[in-house]
Amino acid sequence: MDTTERVQIASTFLLQSPPGEINDVLNAPDVRNIIGDDDLLQEGIHPALREYNIAQFTTVDVPGTGHQSIISEAARLPAENLDEAQERFLDPRSKTSFVFDHLSLEASNPQSFEPDAEHESFRVALQTAALLYLSSHFQDGVASVFFSTKDEGPEFVIQVVANKYNPTNFWSGRWRSEYVVNLTENTVVGKILANVHYYEQGNVQLSTTHNISFTLPPAIISAPSNTAASKIIALIEDEEGKYQISLNDTYQEMGEKTFKGLRRALPLTRQKIDWDKVLGYKLGAELSSSKGMFGNS
Structure with missing residues (x-):
């Protein structure tokens, strides 16, 4: 295997790094041993690091x-x-x-x-409203609003990212959202990306993408900049709130139905498990003494 192939393998590992753990992946012996030369590794993986940082x-x-x-x-x-x-x-x-x-x-x-003088006042209004939204709903987060000129007309790009790293309890998570506001077409098109990694005695990752689009009402378009910006952020807040509720419902269903469905309907003893009683078992002696009842289910 030549050096180019080794760098490609290392880059693939980096691009799959969970939130906040790219340095752990980069410094992992298995990854560094793929190339065997730290200077060559840093030089070769720079494009992957750039791609990762921009995407994340x-x-x-x-x-x-x-x-x-x-x-x-x-x-x-x-x-x-x-x-x-x-x-x-x-x-x-x-x-x-x-x-x-x-x-x-x-x-x-x-x-x-x-900045573009003609559109800066509305961009600032969006930035102010986005920061207020951030402080209300995210413990640690960053919000930026960018302006760009496209063929479809001037666009304002609202981006929000919030990270939560908890290595002591073996989990990390990242919330990203991006919305493109086009005042020529009166539309908002965006997406939410959520990543969670849980790795205590295992390795489980959740990665979701949720697309959002809606048309801005005429009342918002004709409103003063500060009012229009606040109403646009309020619409985004409503969409993100609905998605958060749907995620919570999914987690609840997984706990109550999906994970139970992965087990046998009956253990080897052919006796049903009392799930309420299981919650009361003490870790240690009582659980160990019940091992025969659970079998391999």
């Missing part, structure tokens, strides 16, 4: 500010010339662009950025 909405401390911004395709600025070696990303909140190191996850070389 990696957050970064913005130099000279007290907040974080999101690394994403919407945040990436086009190169000013073909010879530019380091791509720059934008923090629209502070009107700052910076270079991002995909390995160290640090920002550097900040520069001021001049």
Whole structure:
């Protein structure tokens, strides 16, 4: 197997890393031994790290500010010339662009950025409303609103990411959502992506994608910027709330039906299990003494 193939294998592992665990995967002996050369490994996997950070909405401390911004395709600025070696990303909140190191996850070389004057007031209104929504529903999260000009007309891209890492209890999770607001077509098109990893005495991952689209009522389009922005975020809040409820219902059903369905209807003793009684068993002596009753079910 040549070096290119080894780098490709290592990159595949990295792209599948659960939330907050990419460094654990990168530093795992099995991954590092695939190539056997740390310098070559870091050089070869850089494209995979870049792809991962952009897709996962990696957050970064913005130099000279007290907040974080999101690394994403919407945040990436086009190169000013073909010879530019380091791509720059934008923090629209502070009107700052910076270079991002995909390995160290640090920002550097900040520069001021001049936004589109015609659309900046509405972008700021969306940003303000998004931050209020973030503080109400996410314990730890980052929200950024970007502006871009497309063939379909001017677009505002709202992105939210929230991470929760709990290695002590062997789980981690990430919530990402993105919405494209097009005021020419009066539409909002978005998606929610949720990833959860639980790895205590096992390895279970949940990965979901939920698409959302709706048309903006005329009353919102004709409203002042601050009012329109607040109402758009309120509609997004409603959609995300409904999806959260559906996830909770799914978890409840899995606990009550799906996991029980994975077991035999009857143990080897042909006697039904009293599930309510099982919840009362003490770990240790009582559970061990009942081993014969459970058999291999």
